[in-house]
Amino acid sequence: MTAHSQPPAAPHSVSKTDIRFGATDNFSLSGTLFEGTGSGPLVLISSATAVPRGLYAGFASAIVAAGARAALIYDYRGTGGSNPPPGWKTRIGMKDWALLDLPAAAAALERVMPGHAMVGVGQSYGGQALGLCGISERFERYGMVATMSGYFGGLDDRAAKWRMLGVGVPVSLAFGHTPKWLGIGEPIPGTVFRDWARWCSKPDYFFDDPTLVETARFKDVRTPILSLGMEDDVWGTRRAVAALMAHYANAPIEQRWISPEDTGQPIGHLGYFRSRFATTLWPDLIGWLLDGRPTRIGKPA
Secondary structure, rough: OOOOOOOOOOOOEEEEEEOOOOEOOOEEOOOOOOOOOOOOOEEEEEEOOOHHHHHHHHHHHHHHOOOEEEEEEOOOOOOOOOOOOOOOOOOOOOOHHHHHHHHHHHHHHHHOOOOOOOEEEEHHHHHHHHHHHHHHHHOEEEEEEEEEEEHHHHHOOOOOHHHHHHHHHHHHHHOOOHHHOOOOOOEHHHHHHHHHHHHOOOHHHHHHHHOOOHHHHHHHHHOOEEEOOOOOOOOOOOOHHHHHHOOOOOOOOEEEEEHHHHOOOOOOHHHHHHHHOOOHHHHHHHHHHHHOHHHOOOOOO
């Protein structure tokens, strides 16, 4: 240590509490709130499709230990711990995750410290949701991990179209949800899956859905975005990421591409938030989210 260097800051203590909170349509959602003693921003973490909130617990704890005031992970309606209330009859659509659930989660996190700075993290669908949610101005910065257009033609997963349309759609109709053996992750409502499959069959993804008028909100997003892509991701390919990011036309965007050579092991579409990358991949994103520190991992797009 040189005479001018400083020892690393001691980690802040972290507490964890499971919470329930309601969306504006009275759907009750499940989340886990991490709180600490730091004065950094509140951090909202929004999941990828068919991924339960538990995957993000380690990252949430790490960013609070690094100085964030609090972080919230949550399950979208119909997934994980966010089961439909008794007697719920209203159709659950994939757009509801962005239009209703993300804003409800932000409001729940806001209650920790009203008016405090807030940043967001979204993996895959959680990054797409920023453009739809209608509250993008609430976030000072937004990190996107493996966020892309889901159009089949932009993917390197050759079996995706057959698995989703040829098998997934009829299975979701038969079961009412997607069983784990289908291989797309944790169960999600069949109605959500069919929305997703329909969007993935369109060249401009959900932007080609005339009923999803909220896509017009993408042009209003001016939140600084850090987009992290994985070179070995067969869904979040460079062309798929570029297709989605083009719709964030008025937001300042930095894109970085991370290779397995950067970590010594594969990452893929969902690997980034695995605890094995806590010391190699997470620190850069945590630093950027907390105070805008420059990113050095990977290579610029």
